Amino acid sequence: MGRTIGEVSRNFSALGVLAAALLAAAPEAEAVPSFARQTGMACEACHTVYPELTHFGRVFKANGYILSNVKQVRDVTGKKEELLSLAQTVPLSIMAQVSYTQMKTSVPDLSAAGAPGVAQNGTAGFPQQLSLFYAGKIAPNFGAFFQLTYANDSGTIGIDNTDLRFADTTLLSNNSPLTYGISLNNNPTVQDLWNTTPAWGFPFAASNAVVSPLAGTAIDGAFAQDVAGLTGYLFWNESLYAEVGAYRSAKQGVTSELTGGAGPLDGSASNVMSGLAPYWRVAYEYNWAQHSIEAGLYGAEFRLYPGGAPGAEAPLTGPLNRFNDVAEDVQYQYVGDEHQVTVAGTHIHESMTLDASFASGGSANPKNNLSTTRVWATYYYRRKIGGTVGYFSTTGSADTALYPATVSLAGGNPGVVVSANGSPDTKGWIAEVNYLPWLNVKISAQYTAYNKFNGAGSNYDGLGRNASDNNTWYLLLWFAY
Amino acid sequence: MRNSEMKVDHPVTAGLVKTVLILLGATVLGSAGAAARAEEPDAATKMHAQKVAVTVCGTCHGPQGNSTQPKFPRLAGQNANYLAAQLKAFRSQSRGDPDAIGYMWGMAAELDDDTIAALAAYYAAQKPESGPHADQAAITRGREIYDHGITAEGVPACSSCHGADAHGTQDYPRLAGQHEQYVLKQLGSFQSNMRNVAIMHGVALNLRSPEMQSVAAYLQSQP
Numbered sequence: 094m095g096r097t098i099g100e101v102s103r104n105f106s107a108l109g110v111l112a113a114a115l116l117a118a119a120p121e122a123e124a125v126p127s128f129a130r131q132t133g134m135a136c137e138a139c140h141t142v143y144p145e146l147t148h149f150g151r152v153f154k155a156n157g158y159i160l161s162n163v164k165q166v167r168d169v170t171g172k173k174e175e176l177l178s179l180a181q182t183v184p185l186s187i188m189a190q191v192s193y194t195q196m197k198t199s200v201p202d203l204s205a206a207g208a209p210g211v212a213q214n215g216t217a218g219f220p221q222q223l224s225l226f227y228a229g230k231i232a233p234n235f236g237a238f239f240q241l242t243y244a245n246d247s248g249t250i251g252i253d254n255t256d257l258r259f260a261d262t263t264l265l266s267n268n269s270p271l272t273y274g275i276s277l278n279n280n281p282t283v284q285d286l287w288n289t290t291p292a293w294g295f296p297f298a299a300s301n302a303v304v305s306p307l308a309g310t311a312i313d314g315a316f317a318q319d320v321a322g323l324t325g326y327l328f329w330n331e332s333l334y335a336e337v338g339a340y341r342s343a344k345q346g347v348t349s350e351l352t353g354g355a356g357p358l359d360g361s362a363s364n365v366m367s368g369l370a371p372y373w374r375v376a377y378e379y380n381w382a383q384h385s386i387e388a389g390l391y392g393a394e395f396r397l398y399p400g401g402a403p404g405a406e407a408p409l410t411g412p413l414n415r416f417n418d419v420a421e422d423v424q425y426q427y428v429g430d431e432h433q434v435t436v437a438g439t440h441i442h443e444s445m446t447l448d449a450s451f452a453s454g455g456s457a458n459p460k461n462n463l464s465t466t467r468v469w470a471t472y473y474y475r476r477k478i479g480g481t482v483g484y485f486s487t488t489g490s491a492d493t494a495l496y497p498a499t500v501s502l503a504g505g506n507p508g509v510v511v512s513a514n515g516s517p518d519t520k521g522w523i524a525e526v527n528y529l530p531w532l533n534v535k536i537s538a539q540y541t542a543y544n545k546f547n548g549a550g551s552n553y554d555g556l557g558r559n560a561s562d563n564n565t566w567y568l569l570l571w572f573a574y
Numbered sequence: 575m576r577n578s579e580m581k582v583d584h585p586v587t588a589g590l591v592k593t594v595l596i597l598l599g600a601t602v603l604g605s606a607g608a609a610a611r612a613e614e615p616d617a618a619t620k621m622h623a624q625k626v627a628v629t630v631c632g633t634c635h636g637p638q639g640n641s642t643q644p645k646f647p648r649l650a651g652q653n654a655n656y657l658a659a660q661l662k663a664f665r666s667q668s669r670g671d672p673d674a675i676g677y678m679w680g681m682a683a684e685l686d687d688d689t690i691a692a693l694a695a696y697y698a699a700q701k702p703e704s705g706p707h708a709d710q711a712a713i714t715r716g717r718e719i720y721d722h723g724i725t726a727e728g729v730p731a732c733s734s735c736h737g738a739d740a741h742g743t744q745d746y747p748r749l750a751g752q753h754e755q756y757v758l759k760q761l762g763s764f765q766s767n768m769r770n771v772a773i774m775h776g777v778a779l780n781l782r783s784p785e786m787q788s789v790a791a792y793l794q795s796q797p
Contacts, residue, residue, distance in 0.1 A: 133680020152633045160630065162683045262629040268637060270629045331633060381642050430645065 125228040125238070126533055126573055127184035128153070133162040136532040141426065141433040142476050143535070143573070144288070144297050148331070148378070148385050148428075151286040155272050155328045157260030158229055158236030175233045184229025188573040192218040194300040198562035203503040216302035218245050221569075224253060234261050246301050252318055252345060254292065255279045272328040280317040281340060281372055284324060287387055289422035289439045290374075292317070295469040295483050296523055296539065300567040304509055307496045307547050308487050308517030310443040310465050311395050311416040319344060324372060334376040339369035340393070350403075360406040367396045367413055376422075385426040392419040399449050412448035431475055438468030443489075456495045463489035463517060473527075480526040491515040496547065498555060508554030516548030521560070534572040541565045615692035623692030631693070634677070639696075640703045644755035645673065651702030656747040657694035661685060670770060671763035704751040705794035716792025719785055727780040732789065735773075740796050750796035757790035 129136055132153075136143060139150030146154065153160055161180050168177035199214035220243070227239040240253035260274030282290035291313045309315065324338025347355065347362045358365050376389025395416045401407035420441040427434040443463040450456040465487045473479030493515035499506040525539035546560035547553045553560055615623065628637045631649075635641045639650035649657065663669035664682035685693070707713065720740070723731040732749070736742050740750035749757065763769035764778040778786075 133683050135676035138677055149633050156629075162680045164684065262625075264625055264628055268624075268628060270632065270637065272629075330637075383643060383645070 125186045125188075125226050127186040127226060127228045128158065130182050131161050131163060131180060131184050131229045137476060141428055141435060141471075142473050142479065142527070142529060143533075144293060145435060145471070146286065146288060146293075147426070148380050151378070152272075152328075152331050154286055155260065155274065155326070155334075156236075156262060157234060157258035157274055158238060159234060159260065161230045178230075178233050180230055184227060186226040186228060186573055188222075188224040188226065189220050189571070190218070190222040190298060191570045192221040192300060192302075193568040194218070194302040195566040196303060196562070197564040198558070200304060200509050201507040203507060216300075218300075218302065221245055221301060235259050244301070252279065254283045254318070256284050258284075269330045271330075274326055274328075276322075276324050276326065276336075276338070278322050278324070279320060279343065280314070281312055281320070281322060281393055282391065283317075284322075284326075284336075285374065285391070286328075286334065287376060287378075287389065287422065287424055287437075288435075289387070289389070289424050289437045290391060290420075291439075291441075294439060294467065295437070295471075295481060296525070298537065298569055298571055299539070299541075300565060303541075303565050303567075304546075304563045306487065306517075306519035307510070307512055308463055308489060308519065310418050310441045310463055310487075312391075312393050312418040312420065312443075313441060313465060316340065316395070320366070320370075322372060326374075332378050332380075334374070334378070334389070336372075336374040338372045340366065340372060340395075341369055342366040350406075358400075358409065360401050360408040361403045362409075363400040363402055365398045365400050365409055367398055367409075370395045383427050383429045385424075385428070387422075387424040389422050390420065391422065392417075394418070397449075399453070399455065407453075412452055414449045415446040417444045417446075418442070433471075433473040433476060433479070435471040436469075438466070441465045447495075450495070454494060457492045457515070458490060458495075461490045461492050461495065463487065469523075476529060476532060478526075478528050480524065483523045484521075485523065486520040487517060488520075489517045491517070491548070506556075508556035508558055510547075511554050512547035512549075513553060513555030514548045518545050518548050519543065519560075520545040533574060535569070537567075537569040537571065539565075539567040539569065541567070615688055615695060619688045619692045620695070623689055623696050626689070627693055627696045631681075639700045641753070644753035646753075647756045648702065648705075648752055649697040650700035651741075651751075652694075652697050652748050653742050653744055653746070654691075654694040654698040655744045656742065657697055658690050659745075661690045661693065662687075665690075668770075671760065671768050673759070674769070702748070702751050702797075704797040705753060707795045708754060708791040712788045712791040713795050714792075715785075716788035716790070719789050720792055724780070724785065729777060729780055729785075732777075740793055749793045752790075752793050754787075754790040754794040757793055758786055761786045761790070 128139065132138070139147060139153055141147055164181045166177065166179040166181060167175065169175055194216045196214055199211040202210035202212045222242055222244050224240050224242040227237055230236050236258050238254070238256040240255060241250055242253035243250045256276055256278040258274055258276050260272060262270050262272040265271055276284040278284045280292050283292040285292065288294055319342065320340040321343035322338055322340040324336050326334065326336035328334045342358060342365050344358060344362055347358065349356055349359055350361055351359065370393055372393040374389065374391040376387055378385060378387040396413045397416070398409040398413060399407060400409055418441055420439055422439040424435065424437040441464065445461040445463065447456040447459060447461065451459040467483060467485045469481050469483030471479060471481040491514060496512040496515050496517050498511055498513050498515065500511050521541060521543040523539060523541045525537050527535055527537045529535050542564045543560040544550060546563055549560065551559045634643065634646040635649050639648060639652070641648050660669065661682050664674055664678040665685060667679050719729070720732045723729045735746045736749050740748065742748040760769060761778045761781060764771055764774035765781070767775055
């Protein structure tokens with residue numbers, strides 16, 4: 094479960110939004126055996142290896158998770174209209190991630206101000222994450238993917254990725270299927286059908302006990318579980334996809350100072366959306382023999398009041414920060430019985446117009462830009478053993494206020510999470526190997542190597558820390574039932 | 575001769591005896607199947623089945639049953655009785671090849687007999703497309719086996735049940751245009767008895783891998 098933009102902004106004073114993105118985008122990763130119970134089909138129908146979807150999996154999702162091949166409790170009218178259709182098997186699943194993280198070089202120990210020391214290196218996550226899902230049909234054309242997660246960083250249970258769908262399919266006069274639907278969800282791109290977009294992209298799992306880069310685009314997980322979105326989509330002939338919708342802030346754990354309730358949101362909340370944030374998506378998929386290829390575009394525009402935090406309130410009026418994100422994505426899949434290959438990637442470009450932050454000194458420039466590129470290639474043999482190699486890069490305009498050179502923690506500046514030159518640039522590689530003794534149990538070893546971190550390869554924080562000091566080994570046991 | 579259980583000394587004689595037995599069995603099964611022919615579904619069931627076929631089955635098998643993925647068999651023009659029998663075998667979990675277990679046991683679990691009959695009728699009425707032509711030498715060898723069998727090894731002519739044009743009969747499946755990979759997997763499953771059909775087990779038992787490939791290549795190329 095990702096940290097919210099609000100939590101992060103409390104650490105990073107004025108703006109926080111941009112700094113938040115990658116921190117907030119703590120990986121979300123799910124595999125849901127309740128779908129298998131509901132459809133009676135093996136994992137391989139919908140997944141190459143979880144959580145990556147096959148064509149059938151994408152169609153299943155577009156149709157609202159409702160395909161059900163189990164006995165139903167029913168009620169009908171005299172005209173055979175269905176009033177109730179409840180699966181006799183409740184579509185519940187659990188998922189656990191147990192992990193161990195080892196950084197190349199540990200980080201300063203802030204517990205004793207003034208006394209030099211380092212934090213213990215080697216973090217066990219037991220569990221890193223434990224989730225409960227309701228994933229499946231609710232009513233004849235209404236399905237849900239609903240996740241509650243306990244995470245060891247917050248130590249609490251909270252709402253995680255959620256996607257409620259109404260969907261139906263009609264036959265056009267030429268006998269081609271047209272699927273149409275509505276998604277009510279809490280994370281832009283969580284409703285998407287391809288594993289190229291941020292919510293379900295690679296890495297599918299990553300450590301939450303590492304140093305994360307400062308910068309990330311807004312659509313790249315910055316609003317995960319912090320918004321409510323309503324989108325409508327069309328999926329024609331299982332190939333051409335179009336979706337439009339809008340998001341609105343839906344803060345978790347925020348209390349109005351006046352009402353004592355969950356709202357109305359006021360200046361004690363941070364990064365509150367002004368009005369609605371539009372979201373759009375188009376994609377085309379073509380399938381032949383064992384091959385599938387997809388290309389698409391997606392984007393959103395977020396206009397935010399910086400707001401504040403309890404004790405540092407800032408009214409929800411005046412200038413806004415605007416983040417306009419436009420992205421491309423591509424995917425190739427080969428899905429055979431013996432071999433599974435995926436090559437995928439996305440490129441997100443963000444234009445920022447920071448009227449609010451510039452006015453308050455939260456950014457040094459009135460406008461900035463940021464681009465993130467991720468590409469990866471995955472191979473599996475018989476869905477049993479495989480691996481992924483990926484490259485990631487975030488680059489953008491330098492801004493010494495947005496990506497500050499110092500941070501005040503425990504009365505001093507420990508560096509590590511800063512950028513000495515105000516640059517957001519971070520680049521590196523991820524490689525992982527996975528072994529699945531059974532299709533719902535995955536054992537992974539992942540290594541992340543940084544060529545550049547927060548603007549530089551060496552001494553990026555001005556206190557002698559190099560990008561490679563943040564290189565990380567991550568061992569993971571990940572299963573779902 | 576690889577079948578050590580055969581007690582007849584002369585390989586050709588052994589092959590002939592086996593072929594006759596298989597054909598006899600096939601005839602009996604064929605007439606039994608003909609007696610249990612599906613009834614014509616009503617209009618509403620037909621419409622429902624068409625929608626299910628295009629929007630559910632079609633994701634793998636193609637909207638008109640001409641799948642492009644070789645993992646999933648082409649169903650267009652398939653014989654209705656055969657299709658209905660297979661759907662019922664999936665439903666009762668008596669057809670046990672790996673993809674039947676992984677995919678079709680679930681998909682067919684809650685189908686009623688009327689829907690099965692209507693789905694079978696839908697696919698039987700679709701126009702089949704022939705598959706791509708592979709290696710011509712394999713096709714030629716495959717045609718030879720298909721038309722005449724391999725007498726010395728007790729492999730009967732496929733055409734004796736599936737028809738000279740491989741369009742099958744009411745009870746034996748159409749094979750023309752079927753994906754080479756799918757046919758190969760089925761022959762393998764018959765051979766190993768994962769798909770437990772006595773007649774086809776007998777046929778496939780003595781087929782070597784290159785012979786299976788030739789037959790499959792030939793069938794895929796047929797209109």
